[in-house]
Amino acid sequence: MLKLAVINDEVSQELDIAIALAQEFYFDGLELRSLWDKGLPQLSDDDIEEIRDMMDDAGLEVACLASPFFKSHIDSEEEYKQHLDILRRCIDITHKLDTNLIRGFGFWREGAENYKIDDILARYKEPKKILEGEGVYLVIENEHDTLLCNAKTLREFLDRIDSPNIKGLWDPGNEIFDPDGITPFPDAYNLLKDQILHIHLKNAKEIDGKMEACPLDEGKADIKAHLKGLIDDGYEGYVSLETHYRKKKAISSELLKSPTGSQFSMGGEEATYESAQILVSMLAELTEEEV
DSSP, X not given: OOEEEEEGGGTOSSHHHHHHXXXXXXXXXXXXXXXXXXXXXXXXXXXXXXXXXXXHXXXXXXXXXXXXXXXXXXXXXXXXXXXXXXXXXXXXXXXXXXXXXXXXXXXXXXXXXXXXXXXXXXXXXXXXXXXXXXXXXXXXXXOXXXXXXXXXHHHHHHHHXXXXXXXXXXXXXXXXXXXXXOXXXXXXXXXHGGGEEEEEEOEEEEETTEEEEEOTTTSSSOHHHXXXXXXXXXOOSEEEXXXXXXXXXXXXXXXXXXXXXXXXXXXXXXXXXXXXXHHHHHHHHHHHHHO
């Protein structure tokens, strides 16, 4: 059976508030992205110890580290070295927090339109070496702002990199944001499903001619059908709720590209509570339909 989590900073920068929401809805864990106004690479060892103690006391798992790895410019040597250090630090954190998933990306898309899969693969040679023997998976997200922008490009990358430590992170909402994306379920999901180790769950719809994140039951992705497909396929990994919308004031495009800190989390608890209600209601209805 699939497991449920929520990305902590979609709720709050305070870990206890995110834990409380996860417990109220009987989620299994939290995915960590930013907390206490620090991104993952900036967390100290003392911070990590506090996180571990709080999560253990709450009976929750760390589902994944939502790192910003390779949300960077593909042609910048300085950023490349910085992000290899981010990967090394996140590997260290996974061992301390008893998780084995680190989220990654395929470099910023803007200004890099002439770069191809071959170029991304060349940049991934060193990360492949770093991951060897660590017992950790780097799960690459289909992110519309990156060169691995949709299910098709991500599938090609995963097939060609052929690494036991590099797999897919599937997000149906992101597929909608990409102009070249295909129907999230079943088409895009079926294209990727044998490579998926982790899932983010959000939805999106067109508002005033622009795609924007929205409640799970309002967007272009059929989330309930997707959940049924995951159950039918026996998916046993995590599904992390990633709200990405706010009820009073929309998140800026820049913050959505690099979500972190109090400004991003503002208004998140209310919106995420609403989405959590929708998610557990969908799963309850599916369970009843199976009886």
